[in-house]
Amino acid sequence: MEENLVFSLEGHCRMNSQRIGRHLAIGSTWDRDKNVFESIDFSCLRSLTVFGEWRSFFISDEMRLLRVLDLEDAKGVTEKDLEQMVKFLPRLKFLSLRGCRHISRLPDSFGDLRQLQTLDIRDTSITKLPKSISKLQKLQFIRAGTTVPLDDDTGTIETQPAAAESPSHASLVSWLSERCIRRRPAASQTCSVEVPRGIGRLTALHTLGVINISVARRKAILKELKNLTQLCWLGVSGINRNNSQEFFSAISGHSLLELLVLYFDNDNEGCLDGVSLPPENLRSLKLYGLVGKLPVWIKQLQNLRILNLQMTMLPQEEIDLLGGLPKLAILCISFEEFQDGELRFRTGLKPLHVLEITCNSRLQSVTFPTLGFSNLVALKLHCCSVSHLQVFGLRCLDSLKEVWLSGSYDEALLKRHLGSQLDGHPNKIRPVLREGPRWS
Template sequence: MSTYFRDCPDSLKPCIFYLSIFPPYCNIRRRRLVRRWIAEGYSRDSDKKSAEEQGEEFFTKLLELSIIQQIPQLVTTAASDTTMVKCQVNGFIREYIVSRRMEENLVFELGPDCVLTTQRTGRHLIILRDWDRDKIVFESIDFSRLRSMTVYGKWESFFISKSMKLLRVLDLEDALGLNDEDLEKMVKRLRRLKFISLRGCSGIFHLPSSLGDLRQLQSLDVRHTSIVSLPENITKLKKLQYIRAGTIIPASTPSASYNCLQGFCKYREPVGVKVPSEVGKLTALHTLGVVNIRASGGKAIVKEIKKLTQLRKLGVSGINRHNSKEFFTSISGHVHLESLLVRVEKDNKDCLDDITMPWENLQSLRLYGLQGKLPLLSSQLSKLIKLDLEMATLEQSDTVFLGTKLPKLCTLGLRVQKLQEDKLHFFAGLVGCELITFENVKILDISYRSRSLHVTFGSNSMKHLEVLKIDCSNACYRLTGLDDLPELKQILLKGTKDEAIKKGLEARLAIHPNKPAVFFEEEGNKPAVKLEELPQSS
């Protein structure tokens, strides 16, 4: 094992040992890991590559070396590159790097077996979920060399120390008990922070004004908190590259400000936040979302987004007939854009009818709340890998277009309220012959609002499909043509725990040559506990 690591490139070794920060079998989000590497200085900008691109390459290399791996339940090859959302550390390799971290005094953790000692020091502190939160033990630690702190489980106010002067990374994702007062204290004391994650901390309602003093801050993740607006002085943070905000809520949540699509009561939708009027000053941003365009000032904020020409990823809600054309015109020159999320407000049917989406570098597109026809997806979307649609209806001609005009499409999500005769056909014909369609799709995710849906796969459609996800919250599914999917590995059932459905599918798949497995999929999104209404704006 020592030889194995000695042969690894020197630039990769810090990234490898950094993995020991995450507990065994922890599902690690790729972006969380890459952004932390950047904040630690393991991945840096160069003449040829950005720090983000370098970090993604490191991630891919660790996959190739089997140091990190796919989550066992999702075994599709579609996730074998940097499109993978989550990963786990190889258990055998983790044991080795944990032993080495102690030798080199890199990482120390507070867990069930720790005792009072004056020898505790290191660069990275981990507070585990099952530590008893002993204040005396905590205050005995030397934090003078500390560069990162990661908290699992309950947060305590004494976790912030005046001696943490070198702290760069503060990762409190899903920590329990954190409140606005704690946040204000840590922001005032930890002035060198480059990375802050409060994701999942629903007790956080506001970002303090002192956030504008964190002039080194690069990454801010407040997704799935109760924050509905970003402070004005965030525009002082000229090094800020990454902002994730907003949350995901059930579309039945009774709040007029969220403009749920009528009829989609079982679906979940992205909710954006209000951003400052001069957000265009943050010219280093490459990730921004989700922004509520209407609440942030409508056309005025659209002009600010136009200035953010370095954006790679953008998510917006609050799109309507009054701002849709201006919004899409404003980002038409964003040549670096790779990922786009758009949420249309209800009662804005056909507001995207005259919109074309010609971005040549776009790899991920998510359109939610469509109540009319499918927008004009330009044939220039030749690099599109992921497409997620939430629509009132879907025509067969739309299905044919998706299957024949998007050659690299790998992941397809369809959330539809109503289909003609409750049928969804994945095939297309020409002069009596069936065309090859959805040639590279490996993951298909279907949600349907009505009672039943008949899904048919053609003999030349989705020949490389590996994972089929179906939402059983509302509809019963009849699946025809499963035997024509030779690479099918898994069917994931969402919104149900009905063993009868699972066993029925397993019996049906018993004669399938690939013997696909059937699983129940757990809900992954965590809505904030409390939500405030966004301010209204024209």
Template structure:
């Protein structure tokens, strides 16, 4: 029997799997279970039902970023703004409800995000409920999946189309589908130009995260044919270098634009016409050991400009017109970006999240002054360039009332200068030369810190503090700790430190070669040790031995 025939049989079995279980006499013992599932989903709040069926867009067991899902729901109109809740707050509430119903859950063996279970970074649908959901989605012509061996119905006008990586990319089949009512298109794997059609007049969501083969010319076609688009994700599409200059004139409904990990280094001036834009993610982080593109490729010049740095994108002169923005970054705020960037940032008073690069001693005072009136700011990421000494002297201008996440890259020292502005911090990421004793004392005293990521250049780190000769309880709420540093870094944990730590990550991708750990057994809640960027079998064996002797038996994972 041919492979195609087998695929058709398997698809037929999958499509009718739940129906078989519900109707065949031999499965009558499951009757009560299906009655319960139908009641469980059918009787939930009406606002949750489209969110539940929406989960069938994504392949089973496919980890999905929470923020990606929430932004899509907003663009689909599932979230409603009210006097006491923003669109994003309401969408996050919908997400929390589905978590509490066990319809959405953390991927297996993943560790809590430390903020709360409902704020998980990645999620996936409950695998058993997923089968029930895909058996019901066709009742409303809601979601159609193009996957291996899937049968195509050309009669139905589907609302959501998802193209899975294993689909054969048959243009004739694709063009036979009725796309007149399509509201979202999601592509996994290889992109094809014919995926965009002039019949997609109602398309609101185009999600191409990590799709391969997308080119600048494809973006020109999207801008021309998709005027109602609200959500556009090009995240991970490395071959995309430029946004069309016509973007602002055509996509006036756009709310979310994700350009993270593309090769786009500047945003077009026309973007200032996108008055409904709330969310811009851009910029690329290239690791020191990443292979550059071939010299003949169009990406080579860009790579040379951006390698070994987080290069924020250059923004338009009148960026301040986008007053609806609440998420912006990474943008270039350095001298090369022009004199008016900081003035434009000052106008964006509704920002909740901001990430910038290019801050140094010459412009740090103006930068911190430009965000001193941003009372809603919850997350701030700053990459300092050369000449960063003394930059934190001006940090006191920052309103710290709502700041929960802070990332500082390229610092020299004296972290303790932050002491009076960051009492509510729950997440801190620091890249700096040396953490001195006062800095470590400052870190140990942060009362709400849940996530701590450190990249340092020093021989040792000691997570312990004493008073009058007695060890203190420190880092009480920290659940995730990530360490990157110089070779042979020795990390010591005291007997009363990090009693709630669940994940310890050692990043060896930038110089940390043979880390030594002391006091690992003191971390009584440790669930996993994550090792990144190491091929040292001796190190892995040593870590396995230490974890084997740990009372909680944590697992060793490699990234």
């Protein structure tokens, strides 16, 4: 701030023609005085971040050097404002409209932002990308769609997959704290976007998703997807028995792909049978809405570090398959039905550091083996209408430091049951029982 690089507008500010800098943050407490704003010299401005209410005068033709515009959760942004942004900000490289729910479309002129590299339109009302987006040859990141799975996909793990390789205790606390503030989860839902013809020209794309492949033009979309060989992160919805073979064939040559997020249609039983093996370098795999069983190729993903499963039910023998993943560090599981009301880990998951289990009223017990979980640091139980749940084998988890408990449960009963095991834990430092938000 001493060097006039960064300045902010908060509360009530006086007019100051000397106020100048490269980075401006408009705080939610600022009184939105237009006269003050127009007295500022924006000729050197490179980035603008807006908190709270948006005003149309925040964009000026003096901002032609602006590179970064972050409007995440800003209120009152309109589609007319987007047209002004395209007109006045030709050098924009980063644009975030995340959480601007009143935005339902991008303007046809959007293709004029030829320098754009990152576009974040998650949690907006945009369901279709404009045809002109195919002109943005420098675009590397497209984050789109509105997803409300049990594990809300915000990117904490996705953008830092290396954290799963050797996570520190501090990073695990931060990661779980982030996840424990969420509200009661609903069933997995995703509102994805439809991509236009020509998306395959964006060969610099590193991140793409969530896109819908269940539309009528799915063959054309998958053909274009095959050209995007630089993808490292891909999220897709609408996978079913009619398109699963084509989809996996389209990404079979994507050797750089590390993170894959898949949302399945209701008609998906057996849809992964016989499909080709996904890229072998996958480090993170998330499957939402899959019915029946895991794909047979999952045990061949020797580099997999993060696995998120939200399914209707998974038989015991399928759970046992997870023991064959040599680098699995984070496992999140949620099933609508648990076989015999029990979740039993009969085989060890030695590399596992974090285990998250979403429980429902049909789950009565979780059991850990005597050996095989020597590196588990954090266990999270996310309960949905659970009156009685027993967890066996906590004393066998040698490295356990924390047990997180959140959701709807009989507080006295469950805390007493867990507390008695943690009190008798062999570790010199007793594992901590932490609580997230409770629901009635």
